[in-house]
Amino acid sequence: MASDISDKAVVSPKAKIGDGCKIFPFVYIEDDVEIGDNCVIFPFVSVLNGTRMGENNKVHQGTVLAALPQDFNFRGEKSELIIGNDNIIRENVVINRGTHADGKTVIGNENFLMEGVHISHDTKVGNYCVFGYGTKIAGDCEIQNGVIFSTSVIENAGTRVGKCSMIQAGTSFSKDVPPYIVAGGKPIEYGGPNKTMMNVRGIDERIQEHVANAYRLLFHGQTSVFDCIIQIKEQVPDSEEIRVITDFLSTTKAGIITKK
Numbered sequence: 001m002a003s004d005i006s007d008k009a010v011v012s013p014k015a016k017i018g019d020g021c022k023i024f025p026f027v028y029i030e031d032d033v034e035i036g037d038n039c040v041i042f043p044f045v046s047v048l049n050g051t052r053m054g055e056n057n058k059v060h061q062g063t064v065l066a067a068l069p070q071d072f073n074f075r076g077e078k079s080e081l082i083i084g085n086d087n088i089i090r091e092n093v094v095i096n097r098g099t100h101a102d103g104k105t106v107i108g109n110e111n112f113l114m115e116g117v118h119i120s121h122d123t124k125v126g127n128y129c130v131f132g133y134g135t136k137i138a139g140d141c142e143i144q145n146g147v148i149f150s151t152s153v154i155e156n157a158g159t160r161v162g163k164c165s166m167i168q169a170g171t172s173f174s175k176d177v178p179p180y181i182v183a184g185g186k187p188i189e190y191g192g193p194n195k196t197m198m199n200v201r202g203i204d205e206r207i208q209e210h211v212a213n214a215y216r217l218l219f220h221g222q223t224s225v226f227d228c229i230i231q232i233k234e235q236v237p238d239s240e241e242i243r244v245i246t247d248f249l250s251t252t253k254a255g256i257i258t259k260k
Contacts (some may be wrong), residue, residue, distance in 0.1 A: 054085040069121035077101040082108035219259040
């Protein structure tokens with residue numbers, strides 16, 4: 001099925017547009033762009049060089065995709081923004097492409113970016129994430145699957161958020177947030193296991209108790225993260241979820257958030 005491209009849109013003849021797309025008036029699409037099948041691009045969206053978009057995405061008014069990175073190290077290199085399938089990107093979202101040659105900013109599948117979200121250069125976003133109104137993600141961050149950001153969250157550069165965690169509204173943080181937890185406040189602190197998301201993901205109640213026990217050792221113990229990993233492996237029954245936690249803790253560079 002041919003795409004429906006408004007004659008009031010500015011679309012480079014070099015851009016690759018899939019089948020079944022709807023491109024509204026006043027969209028601007030540059031040369032080095034690939035858009036998959038059945039995408040909807042609403043008015044006043046700019047899709048800039050380096051964008052590689054999959055199928056069934058909806059991009060709403062005022063959004064800028066593959067904006068130049070806001071990084072003083074950027075020297076005009078060719079880089080990319082990779083967007084998967086079935087994402088909803090609402091109004092006035094800005095996503096920067098990578099900084100260096102062959103660098104990539106990556107957005108996975110089935111994510112929902114609400115109005116005013118900004119995803120900066122070289123950040124990697126997994127699948128099934130929600131970004132609340134006005135949330136800002138700095139460069140070189142990693143956001144794993146199933147993460148929820150509430151309104152006006154600020155994630156500072158080089159940090160990670162683990163699988164199925166939730167960051168509460170108005171929180172700013174500069175350390176890693178481990179998987180399966182709720183975190184928030186000023187300063188950010190551990191707020192307990194994220195039972196809601198674990199239930200959504202079908203994690204067994206017994207495993208959820210093991211996750212809670214692992215975080216008692218981490219946040220209520222008096223040991224280092226290194227020693228805590230050893231304790232978790234010794235004291236908490238093994239499962240995929242526990243391995244996700246220990247792997248995350250063992251690979252932290254920014255450090256882990258704390259509990260007051």
